[in-house]
Amino acid sequence: xxxxxxxxxxxxxxxxxxxxxxxxxxxxxxxxxxxxxxxxxxxxxxxxxxxxxxxxxxxxxxxxxxxxxxxxxxxxxxxxxxxxxxxxxxxxxxxxxxxxxxx
Numbered sequence: 001x002x003x004x005x006x007x008x009x010x011x012x013x014x015x016x017x018x019x020x021x022x023x024x025x026x027x028x029x030x031x032x033x034x035x036x037x038x039x040x041x042x043x044x045x046x047x048x049x050x051x052x053x054x055x056x057x058x059x060x061x062x063x064x065x066x067x068x069x070x071x072x073x074x075x076x077x078x079x080x081x082x083x084x085x086x087x088x089x090x091x092x093x094x095x096x097x098x099x100x101x102x103x
Contacts, residue, residue, distance in 0.1 A: 026102055 012018045050058055050068040058066040081088050 022102070025100075029102060 046058065046066050047068055056068050057064050078092055
């Protein structure tokens, strides 16, 4: 991963409207984190219940409401791959990404 910094830090006034936006963004990020934790907890309970009952699908009144899908995710460590096989560079694509990160 390449980290690109395009400009020097941008200082804003303490009464700037940008502060309101940053505060709101932090609030939303925290809310999202809490919801994701709750979502994962519920998914784990549902998955375990389906495993315990040897079911791939859960239904209510005959209508499907949840499906258990299990698989192994495969990932590639690009830096290690390129170190061992430099010619693999032709298979690697780079896509620019712009992010705003909050400390």
